Amino acid sequence: MTQYLARTALSHRICTGLSRRRLGALIGELAGPWMASEAGRLHKRRGHERLRAAGAGPNHELVFTDRMIATLVILRFQLPHAALALFYDVDRSTITRAVHEIRPLLAARGFVVPGQPDLRLRTLADVFAYAAAKGVELRIDGTEVQVRRPRANKPGRRTFISGKRRQNTKKATVITDGKGRTLWTGAFRPGRMHDQTALKTEGIWDLFEQFPGVRAKVDAGYLGLARDFPNQVEAPPKKPNKDATPEELAVWERARHQQSSERICVEHGNAEHKQWRPLQRWIGRREYYDEIHSAIAGLVSDRAAER
Known part of the structure; x- marks a missing residue:
């Protein structure tokens, strides 16, 4: 299964617990905080400012949208991370890392x-x-x-x-x-x-x-x-x-x-x-x-x- 097909299937309301309209709004809301936390994590690991231009280097195996969908599916059904890794054709550790990045952002949102x-x-x-x-x-x-x-x-x-x-x-x-x-x-x-x-x-x-x-x-x-x-x-x-x-x-x-x-x-x-x-x-x-x-x-x- 390709990542595109996995995203299409798993983004359904049955899987995420959210309508696609609300899912899109949630992705737009948390994309900025995730990018900021990711930049901070990489800066801390390097210990200095980046030397290459923005966008250089290897890409993420899972883009932010897929990370969000995978986290929501796990929260919805408590599926093993290995099952989501099979759907996205990545290693289990990639899903685990994505969940640990997205879950704190969801928890910090508060209540409407x-x-x-x-x-x-x-x-x-x-x-x-x-x-x-x-x-x-x-x-x-x-x-x-x-x-x-x-x-x-x-x-x-x-x-x-x-x-x-x-x-x-x-x-x-x-x-x-x-x-x-x-x-x-x-x-x-x-x-x-x-x-x-x-x-x-x-x-x-x-x-x-x-x-x-x-x-x-x-x-x-x-x-x-x-x-x-x-x-x-x-x-x-x-x-x-x-x-x-x-x-x-x-x-x-x-x-x-x-x-x-x-x-x-x-x-x-x-x-x-x-x-x-x-x-x-x-x-x-x-x-x-x-x-x-x-x-x-x-x-x-x-x-x-x-x-």
Whole structure:
């Protein structure tokens, strides 16, 4: 298979998860940063300015467009790098090098502001500033993905064991708006760490104090956050005692169902992320997971922002 045929077939939306229109826009967006990082890498390797004119020397086996397509296909289906190398008729290491060049660029893009595609949110502070300016009520939830178990006799081996799933996982926090559009994904941590503890380390307590007009809905995992900010954070109502009357139970059930219905959009946002195979179960190195999750969430936010 020639590289042209591989590019034609693999650039289909089924393979990349993006329409060709959005794929073209993404290539145009990241071509400049990739060329700048490549020039910096070569300058660092040489230790001086280039001696030959621009364009001289050997060409890349894969042009930038093919590198982008190969990276997206791997993010979409978690295919072995050797499989993509066969399609492009190159060595496996060429695909691996391309993925390690493109993936950080995708992860650093941030998340689209709905209705303003030129603006992107990259930090939790950006999300709170946007929510305060636009009056957006946030939805906050945690998600976890099974990862490879650390090798035996390694320190901290139990760090990744999730108390909920009883598996080795990594967790992330996802924030969406009321329509389930991803605004931020981060606070990556081992599966043993509680969702609320992760947000504490991200400084969310300080942000709620700085932006008193921001409102959020959360699940029962963030009861402490709702307790400290009762006028800003809404958690599920507390279940009545065992001796509660049927009327009290009925009132609690209706309130719980109403809060769940208003918060369910963040679960739908998580489900969009997990349509990409690496976020169903990550079988690669754990140290790459944070970057991969950020890259996929940013791509999903591009499509969700158009709703």
